[in-house]
Structures are given as structure tokens and as C-alpha cells.
Amino acid sequence: MGQLLRLGKFLLGFILRHPITAVSVIARQTDGTIVLVQRQDNHQWSLPGGVIDWGETVEAAARRELREETGLEWQKLDRLVGIYSQMNRDPRAHSICIALAIQVTGTVAIADPQEIRDIRAYPPEQIPLGDLAHDHRQQLEDYFSGRLILN
Template sequence: MSRLWHFFQTVLGVVFRHPVTGTSIITVLPDDRIVLIRRRDNGLWGLPGGIVDWGEDLPTAIRRELFEETGLELTKIRRLVGIYSAPDRDPRMHSICVVVEVEATGKFKPKDVNEVLDVKAFHCSQLPPGKLSHDHGQQLQDYFAGRTTLA
């Protein structure tokens, strides 16, 4: 299966030769907890987010992905945390990830159960131990350090 996936990635790379644009969303609740999702594809915790759809701007993609993956409603985009573009940051494809900090309200109820196993909020000192999905650990480190990163 991994050989087939590698072949598929290679074909896509040759045909399109452009990275895909996506977003990661650092969602801060009123009690300062950070929202993470447990991904169905790898079982790891990570930030909600996803690919920007054709004809969609970033704020719309952020609102849509946050709602689909957590059930939360976006109330405010606070700031740009960074743009991450390393070709190996996402094991599935070369993607450019725009990371933002947002405020949101509502109840956890993921709509996209094909991608999300669980949604939880964590205090920054109690993030799940172990590796986070993709480069989300680095994104969170940069966020907690107050950096705006271009990587």
C-alpha cells in the first residue's frame, strides 16, 4: 500500500508541481485551553485545519475547517502565527500551512467523523504526551514563544 501511495504522490507531484495551501488552527477557548483533534488517519493529536478549497479565501477555510473538525464556531481570528512550507512537513504531500490563532465558542461535535476520532481542550502545560501529528509540535512551540514564523 505504501508503494502505491508513493507512486500516487510522485504522479501528483509531476502533474501539478505546486504545493497545496492549507491551514492549522490554534483555537484558544475563553479559559485559555487549546483545542486539539485526534486524527483518524494516524491516531495522533494535532491542530484542527485542512486544505483551502478552490474559490475559498483563508478566513472562510479557517471557519469551515474549525466547524467541520470540532463543531466550534469561529468568533475571532487573533493573529498569524506562521507560514510553514518545508516539503516534508506533511507526510502526504508538499503543503504550505498558514497557522493562525483564533477564538471560538460552542460545544465539541465534529462533523467530519471520517477524519476526526476525538476533540479535546488542553491547558498548555497538559498537552498530550508524545509526538503530535505533522509539524504541529513546532507550530505550538512557536505560538507559545510568541513568534511569527516563516519556515
């Protein structure tokens, strides 16, 4: 029993001391607008995205999160924008976020109203940069500058 308890503590400590891996999607529609979702928890605007599930690839997670949060479908990958790993990038936990810029198709629809409050497509110059969750302002600025970021 003592060995099992020690093993359990070790595994729990191992899991909790490692960052969560997530993906965010800079979803560009054919008219050039960028799709943002408004979160229910803090009412801030956010890039679609979320945690990569066990056994899931980055692309599969991005496709799933995009569909779940916006109803839109992945059409084409534009580029990798960056990998963001600063300890304070997400106030809930230490997470590593892989930001992708993609072209999307379809009609927006809130699939989970407990998570998503609203969805809007913004022309780049009208994105509410001062009211974005996490480090999504930085991700968008890096996208618009054309930089590839590793931080």
C-alpha cells in the same frame, strides 16, 4: 489529439509539482485551553485545519475546517502564527500551511467521524507535544513563544 495529450500532460505536471495550500487553527477557548482533534488515519493529535478549497479565502477555510472538525465557531482572530512550507512538514504531500491563532466559542462535536476520532481541550502545559501530527508541535511552540514564523 497529440496537442490535447501534450496539454493534458503539461497541466497535470503543473498541478502536481506545486504545493498544496492549507490552514491550521490554534483554537483557544475562553478558559485558555487549546482544542486538538485526534485523527482517524494515524490516531495522532492535530490542530484543526485542512486544505483551502478553490476560490476560498484563508479565513473562510479556517472557519469551515474549524466547524467541520470541532463544531466550534470562530470568534476572534488573535494573530498569524506563521507560514510553514518545509517540504517534509506533511508526510502526504508538499504543502504550505498558514497557522492562525483564534478565539473560539461553542460546544465541541465531531461532525465527521471518518476523519476525526476524538476532540479534547488541553491546558497549554498538558498538550501532548510528543504525539502531534505533521509539524503541529512546531506551530504550537511558535504560538506560545509569540514568534511570527516564515519557514
